Structure formats: C-alpha cells, structure tokens
Amino acid sequence: DTGVSQDPRHKITKRGQNVTFRCDPISEHNRLYWYRQTLGQGPEFLTYFQNEAQLEKSRLLSDRFSAERPKGSFSTLEIQRTEQGDSAMYLCASSALYGLETQYFGPGTRLLVL
Amino acid sequence: AQSVSQHNHHVILSEAASLELGCNYSYGGTVNLFWYVQYPGQHLQLLLKYFSGDPLVKGIKGFEAEFIKSKFSFNLRKPSVQWSDTAEYFCAVNSHSGTYKYIFGTGTRLKVLA
Secondary structure: OOOOEEEOOEEEEOOOOOEEEEEEOOOOOOEEEEEEEOOOOOOEEEEEEEOOEEEEEOOOOOOOEEEEOOOOOOEEEEEOOOOHHHOEEEEEEEEOOOOOOOOEEOOOEEEEEO | OOEEEOOOOEEEEEOOOOEEEOOEEEOOOOEEEEEEEEOOOOOOEEEEEEOOOOOEEEOHHHOEEEEEHHHOEEEEEEOOOOHHHOEEEEEEEEEOOOOOOOEEOOOEEEEEEO
C-alpha cells in the first residue's frame, strides 16, 4: 500500500494559463475526492467520484474546473484560465466503497498563480 | 447549513500540559466524526474517528475524543502533550449516507513548547 499520491507537488503558473493535477488513489479504493485548502482554512470539498462516475460537484467548482477519472483509477483536475484566486493547496483523498468510509489523503499539490 | 466550528485557532502549551480542542458541528441526520492531524510538511493523517457505539473513542498517540450528541460536540483531548504534537488539527464530519464528503473545521494550530 503506497498511499495516495499526487503530482506535481508544487506548481507555479501565470494567470490565464491552464494547469492539470494528477491523483493516484490507494489501489482498489472506489471513491475519490478532491478538496481545496486555502491559508487558514480547512479543506473544502470540490468533487467526488465513485469509480469513473463523477457523482457530485461543489458550487466552488466553476466552469473553469474539470475533473476526470477515466478508468476508475487515477484522476485529473484541470483548471483553465487560472486566476490568482485559484492559488491554494489541492488535496486528493480516497476511500473504500464499503466499510467505515474513512478517507486517506495525499500530500496535495500547491498551486501559486502569479 | 452544514458546518463545523473549531473554537481555538491557535493554542500554545508547554510539554506535559493537558490539551482539549473544541469541535462543534451543525449537520442534519446521523454523522460520522473525525479528527485529522497535519504535521509540518506532511499530509493529513487520521487521528481517530467515531461512527457509533461508545462515545469515548481512543486514537493514535494517546489522543481521545468524546462525542456528546446533545451538544453536537466532538472534542479532542490528550492528558499530556509532547513537543512532537506540534501540528495543525482538523475536525471533520460526514453523513452516514450519500457521497460521504467531509465538512472540515478551520483547524487549530497547536504549538508545544519544549
């Protein structure tokens, strides 16, 4: 069990550029979550996948954000036309479909938009 | 609206002091409750969780928490803190059904002085 991994760990981009983050969940975990954490705040839910189906999206997820989990394994989160307000830590978590619904978090991708 | 409140944003203690961090939630229906810890430079790790049964739950590293349903509270305690407990602590809740997404509190930053 290698845990949840995320890539890249850090990303600096200029306003208006597109960025894509990747999350590899714990193998055999069916549920995958994306959260966003800004300074001084707790993580906020962005979106949820059960296998390859995206079943819930937060209102925080504007139309510039898109997430996929094409084969029910890894997931990507893309931000188009980045804005300075997108600067945050983007966290991925996974959990098993059945059981105690505990989520396991990755190290996060820290995004800085200049 | 669903929310989690952590009353103490910053706590400074000397080693061997006792710790209690408050967490109150507002959430309709049956909930699961969690405390996560984030050590400097590390990812979120589960400290303990409550799903049902005995409202006093014990977690790793000597931490415990008590669920008081009538007060909508899930306070974290440790009788004697160590310098290595310096970290940020997050309380989180999710529903017993649906997507199981977490609602997090804003976190409490604990500093333990050696």
